[in-house]
Amino acid sequence: MxxxxxxxxxxxxxxxxxxxxxxxxxxxxxxxxxxxxxxxxxxxxxxxxxxxxxxxxxxxxxxxxxxxxxxxxxxxxxxxxxxxxxxxxxxxxxxxxxxxxxxxxxxxxxxxxxxxxxxxxxxxxxxxxxxxxxxxxxxxxVRHSQHTVVRELLDGGAIGELRSLTAEFAFPPKPAGDMRYDAVSGGALAEIGVYPFATALLYLGADLRVLGATVRRDEALGLDMSGAALLAAPDGTTAHLTWGMEHAYRSAYELWGSTGRIVVEWAYTPPSTHQPVIRVETQDRQERRTLPPDDQFGNxxxxxxxxxxxxxDNGLQGEDILRLAALTEKAGAHAVALPGGDGE
CATH class of the missing domain: 3.40.50.720 (NAD(P)-binding Rossmann-like Domain)
Incomplete structure (x- = not known):
């Protein structure tokens, strides 16, 4: 991707x-x-x-x-x-x-x-x-330049060898009548989960296994409201993904390597005026890189x-579309349904 x-x-x-x-x-x-x-x-x-x-x-x-x-x-x-x-x-x-x-x-x-x-x-x-x-x-x-900087840090050995990834995107409940609560919205996995799943594809590659997944359904609405998944790459690197529309707001991912971590806050929905901050942490130092604003929609x-x-084909086409669709569908098929709410 x-x-x-x-x-x-x-x-x-x-x-x-x-x-x-x-x-x-x-x-x-x-x-x-x-x-x-x-x-x-x-x-x-x-x-x-x-x-x-x-x-x-x-x-x-x-x-x-x-x-x-x-x-x-x-x-x-x-x-x-x-x-x-x-x-x-x-x-x-x-x-x-x-x-x-x-x-x-x-x-x-x-x-x-x-x-x-x-x-x-x-x-x-x-x-x-x-x-x-x-x-x-x-x-x-994925068109925001902050992720290009993260890739450069990772490829440059800033945190050693990548061992695991966590990605989280969720927001609080919307008012009653919001389109996300209509069946045509597709539910939380389709609407929100695609962001963490795309993050896993971005850094771990396309050959990912779904080790387990859960979704929480609201039976009254007939929609999944949140979920989580554990993925693994062929080399053993893992990804823990969380998404939903019934949480305090979070939009972040973290790469954890053999010698340090890279943390990206406001990863998915930064305004065009926002100056992203990339945090790099190792045993003996912490570095905060403030980047120029970028407009991912314009990009x-x-x-x-x-x-x-x-x-x-310069990305987000053809094979990129199919890789993301295949991975999210696989997660949905593996998902264990958890008790849901009543839609109120």
């Missing part, structure tokens, strides 16, 4: 080309709060249209960010002035609308995870490849635009 900022490695001539004309399927909160503000700062892309089943919602977006409001997702896909679409719909709607977008000849940037299951992910990746279209998963955190957009223009 590749990392990188998406800025320094973009071709110098990218901004001289006509921008990729982007349409948005749905008026999700993540689009309004993070993706569309980032899009406004990327000359490689231009917002053409925003679609919603409720035209007033689409107009609220276009009044703020530009483009034309469209009633209905199919109407947006029929437009000739849309080269690519961003899909921030609930997870259980991804497979249908990603497929329809690809068959309409549009490149696709889809919120993570691409689908709820491996079979659908394989089908869509194969379809995009066959049509010569870019299909990218918006797993934005994903830049990589997507470049892939659309060049056809290059």
């Amino acid at each position: 590749a990392t990188g900022t998406g800025t320094g490695d973009a071709s110098a001539s990218a901004t001289e080309q006509a921008p990729v004309r982007l349409g948005v399927l749905g008026c999700a909160s993540i689009a309004r709060r993070r993706m569309l503000p980032a899009l406004a700062a990327r000359p490689e892309l231009e917002l053409t249209a925003v679609a919603s089943r409720d035209l007033s919602k689409a107009r609220a977006f276009t009044d703020e960010f530009g483009g034309q409001a469209v009633e209905g997702y199919a109407e947006l896909l029929a437009r000739d002035d849309v080269d690519a679409v961003y899909v921030p719909l609930p997870i259980m709607l991804h497979a249908e609308w990603v497929e329809r977008a690809l068959r309409a000849g549009k490149h696709v940037l889809c919120e993570k995870p691409l689908t709820r299951g491996l079979a659908d992910a394989e089908r869509l990746v194969k379809l995009a490849d066959g049509l010569g279209l870019t299909l990218m998963e918006s797993l934005m955190f 994903v957009l830049a990589h997507f635009a470049r892939a659309v223009r060049t056809g290059e």
Whole structure:
């Protein structure tokens, strides 16, 4: 799974080309709060249209960010002035609308995870490849430059040989009626667990075994609310992952090596103005590295635009999508269900 900022490695001539004309399927909160503000700062892309089943919602977006409001997702896909679409719909709607977008000849940037299951992910990746279209998963955190620094420290021997990894991403319960409590959201493993699982793939490689997993289900909602998993790499390195939406907030991972530790706080959702701090601890010293701010949403957009223009697979596509889908599906299949709540 590749990392990188998406800025320094973009071709110098990218901004001289006509921008990729982007349409948005749905008026999700993540689009309004993070993706569309980032899009406004990327000359490689231009917002053409925003679609919603409720035209007033689409107009609220276009009044703020530009483009034309469209009633209905199919109407947006029929437009000739849309080269690519961003899909921030609930997870259980991804497979249908990603497929329809690809068959309409549009490149696709889809919120993570691409689908709820491996079979659908394989089908869509194969379809995009066959049509010569870019299909990218918006797993934005891996595009933040802080993880490139961590990789450099690890490869440089800053903590010796890696022995284990812990990754935790969870947040407190949302108000009643929040979309995450609707069955179309896919549950905590799909919505939140992908972050720690992607972290394990990032540092331990793709050949991971699931030694055990648990999920806590809310039977009234019909959703998993939290979970944990223990993974192992072929060399014996382990990963302990925790995720959920019923905890005090935490967004962090730690690499524990033979001579020290690397700790990354605010690993998954840092604002574009945040200066990340990487902590390196060994027996005789502690070092705190403060890094420049970086915009992981803008970086994903830049990589997507470049892939659309060049056809290059520069990560979060093809095999990266399938590795993450396979691992999370395997964890779900191994998971032991724990007693749940009543949905209140």
